Amino acid sequence: xxxxxxxxxxxxxxxxxxxxxxxxxxxxxxxxxxxxxxxxxxxxxxxxxxxxxxxxxxxxxxxxxxxxxxxxxxxxxxxxxxxxxxxxxxxxxxxxxxxxxxxxxxxxxxxxxxxxxxxxxxxxxxxxxxxxxxxxxxxxxxxxxxxxxxxxxxxxxxxxxxxxxxxxxxxxxxxxxxxxxxxxxxxxxxxxxxxxxxxxxxxxxxxxxxxxxxxxxxxxxxxxxxxxxxxxxxxxxxxxxxxxxxxxxxxxxxxxxxxxxxxxxxxxxxxxxxxxxxxxxxxxxxxxxxxxxxxxxxxxxxxxxxxxxxxxxxxxxxxxxxxxxxxxxxxxxxxxxxxxxxxxxxxxxxxxxxxxxxxxxxxxxxxxxxxxxx
Amino acid sequence: xxxxxxxxxxxxxxxxxxxxxxxxxxxxxxxxxxxxxxxxxxxxxxxxxxxxxxxxxxxxxxxxxxxxxxxxxxxxxxxxxxxxxxxxxxxxxxxxxxxxxxxxxxxxxxxxxxxxxxxxxxxxxxxxxxxxxxxxxxxxxxxxxxxxxxxxxxxxxxxxxxxxxxxxxxxxxxxxxxxxxxxxxxxxxxxxxxxxxxxxxxxxxxxxxxxxxxxxxxxxxxxxxxxxxxx
Numbered sequence: 258x259x260x261x262x263x264x265x266x267x268x269x270x271x272x273x274x275x276x277x278x279x280x281x282x283x284x285x286x287x288x289x290x291x292x293x294x295x296x297x298x299x300x301x302x303x304x305x306x307x308x309x310x311x312x313x314x315x316x317x318x319x320x321x322x323x324x325x326x327x328x329x330x331x332x333x334x335x336x337x338x339x340x341x342x343x344x345x346x347x348x349x350x351x352x353x354x355x356x357x358x359x360x361x362x363x364x365x366x367x368x369x370x371x372x373x374x375x376x377x378x379x380x381x382x383x384x385x386x387x388x389x390x391x392x393x394x395x396x397x398x399x400x401x402x403x404x405x406x407x408x409x410x411x412x413x414x415x416x417x418x419x420x421x422x423x424x425x426x427x428x429x430x431x432x433x434x435x436x437x438x439x440x441x442x443x444x445x446x447x448x449x450x451x452x453x454x455x456x457x458x459x460x461x462x463x464x465x466x467x468x469x470x471x472x473x474x475x476x477x478x479x480x481x482x483x484x485x486x487x488x489x490x491x492x493x494x495x496x497x498x499x500x501x502x503x504x505x506x507x508x509x510x511x512x513x514x515x516x517x518x519x520x521x522x523x524x525x526x527x528x529x530x531x532x533x534x535x536x537x538x539x540x541x542x543x544x545x546x547x548x549x550x551x552x553x554x555x556x557x558x559x560x561x562x563x564x565x566x567x568x569x570x571x572x573x574x575x576x577x578x579x580x581x582x583x584x585x586x587x588x589x590x591x592x593x594x595x596x597x598x599x600x601x602x603x604x605x606x607x608x609x610x611x612x613x614x615x616x617x618x619x620x621x622x623x624x625x626x627x628x629x630x631x
Numbered sequence: 632x633x634x635x636x637x638x639x640x641x642x643x644x645x646x647x648x649x650x651x652x653x654x655x656x657x658x659x660x661x662x663x664x665x666x667x668x669x670x671x672x673x674x675x676x677x678x679x680x681x682x683x684x685x686x687x688x689x690x691x692x693x694x695x696x697x698x699x700x701x702x703x704x705x706x707x708x709x710x711x712x713x714x715x716x717x718x719x720x721x722x723x724x725x726x727x728x729x730x731x732x733x734x735x736x737x738x739x740x741x742x743x744x745x746x747x748x749x750x751x752x753x754x755x756x757x758x759x760x761x762x763x764x765x766x767x768x769x770x771x772x773x774x775x776x777x778x779x780x781x782x783x784x785x786x787x788x789x790x791x792x793x794x795x796x797x798x799x800x801x802x803x804x805x806x807x808x809x810x811x812x813x814x815x816x817x818x819x820x821x822x823x824x825x826x827x828x829x830x831x832x833x834x835x836x837x838x839x840x841x842x843x844x845x846x847x848x849x850x851x852x853x854x855x856x857x858x859x860x861x862x
Contacts, residue, residue, distance in 0.1 A: 299747040346758055350734065357738050369729055369759070373782060387788050390729070390759040391777035398777050405795045409638060426734075429741050430754035485775035485801060487767045489717050492755050501773065508801065620755060621764025623776050 260404035261476035267459035270306040289441035302437035306455025306560025318349035319422035323458035341386035344399035392619030397567025401483035413468040442529030444554035445596035455560020478575035482513025488622030509626035521610020527554020557587035642830035645819040647703020656707035700815035721774025729759035774802035786841035
């Protein structure tokens with residue numbers, strides 16, 4: 258049974274809505290800016306992809322503020338019997354920060370169970386909830402779980418909600434790993450020096466086609482296939498041979514019953530780190546046997562939104578298919594040798610290929626690949 | 632891809648577990664009691680791992696408990712592993728508190744430095760999925776990997792997720808389990824059609840037990856009743 262997307266929305270450093278993100282990316286402008294919500298003097302960078310107007314350590318968590326804005330604006334009815342999958346890496350970690358810093362909060366407030374209950378109440382999805390966390394592949398894995406539940410007949414309606422925020426906790430961690438670029442990240446660029454952390458919230462409502470028809474909802478795309486794998490190699494560094502991502506892409510294509518020739522656009526994880534970007538390009542070269550495909554990354558525009566990345570990128574990939582346009586890789590100046598011809602500073606019209614592939618990777622060696630189509 | 636395998640034909644083919652008092656394998660009926668003063672940390676001296684566990688000294692508690700239970704589960708299912716050998720086995724795990732303990736350790740350490748020095752070696756364990764990653768590396772698990780927690784917790788949602796992955800062809804074998812600071816429990820799930828693995832029970836039976844029990848000692852007790860000779 259197919260799993261179609263009937264509604265989707267997001268809030269990103271480009272602003273509220275899919276249109277704001279799409280137009281921001283296509284313009285080539287970056288939404289990475291100096292961090293103002295905590296002091297960055299001790300860190301290896303001072304920029305991130307943050308959303309303006311959010312209040313930090315002032316009561317409500319950053320992710321709940323984002324989700325509140327997202328669902329209040331959305332206006333899309335969420336069926337009460339929809340199952341809910343919440344994807345995040347750190348959830349309401351700001352409460353733990355506040356507790357440790359002696360501010361008015363309890364560590365227990367950052368429980369993911371509590372966040373799940375809040376999201377159920379906010380979204381109205383009361384068919385049963387679960388949390389999926391798989392590092393920076395969390396929301397791609399959650400989308401795959403949703404589609405699997407529909408494909409196996411367990412459910413005909415699943416809401417996937419994804420969120421993560423830029424907090425001192427996260428910033429300190431990535432800084433300690435020497436993973437941050439001092440300037441807006443440059444995925445696949447010869448001079449790239451790391452990633453920027455970013456924050457976002459998004460949702461996608463998946464249904465079976467039959468359920469969608471019953472409710473007169475128009476599908477905006479299909480999650481046709483997926484593949485998940487693990488490098489089983491290193492906790493933070495991606496495999497030098499890319500075999501994990503290659504496996505995930507192969508599984509996704511098989512899951513979608515599509516061939517390499519069906520892929521018209523590749524939305525890469527493209528963090529801007531030396532190793533991730535090299536690993537991905539190696540995988541793309543191997544899988545597509547040197548047939549150049551348009552590749553892009555969102556992360557120069559909005560930063561690495563961690564658990565939210567995969568779902569955002571899936572939604573934007575559907576938009577890219579509809580527009581027949583691969584967005585630019587924001588901040589790209591000169592493509593690294595392995596990416597030359599694959600990535601571009603400019604938006605490109607795409608020809609051929611009815612599907613897009615969305616790849617993500619993360620700590621613990623996780624890899625995901627999603628195949629989406631219109 | 633069509634759904635190749637029916638969820639109804641999936642079985643539990645091995646279970647490993649440990650508590651503060653004992654450890655064992657359910658399908659093969661092994662149970663050992665810790666000596667007074669011992670505990671899970673003694674397992675490394677008892678040869679629980681087929682080869683040395685790289686970076687064992689830096690593992691947090693949940694990573695160790697997961698690794699012990701996974702090792703026992705693989706033994707129970709007669710699945711061997713070796714350095715450098717990777718297998719199409721995935722792992723889905725859960726825990727009641729996710730990464731809360733390691734989150735506190737990381738951030739308290741950072742704050743105690745005057746918010747000037749944070750440790751990457753602590754940060755990498757601040758994800759709910761980190762404990763699974765260490766097992767994936769040691770046991771060569773190249774299938775899907777994720778942390779999953781159903782509302783209210785427990786093993787049932789994890790079994791469902793793992794079974795889905797087998798049913799949709801994402802992996803032929805899946806580890807599904809739960810790890811806490813003082814006990815851990817991991818199952819191996821496989822297709823009935825897989826003649827290399829003998830079933831302890833079908834998925835439906837396993838799911839019934841998981842739904843009825845949210846604590847690990849109760850899971851151990853009820854699953855043990857299914858072991859050969861116990862029925």
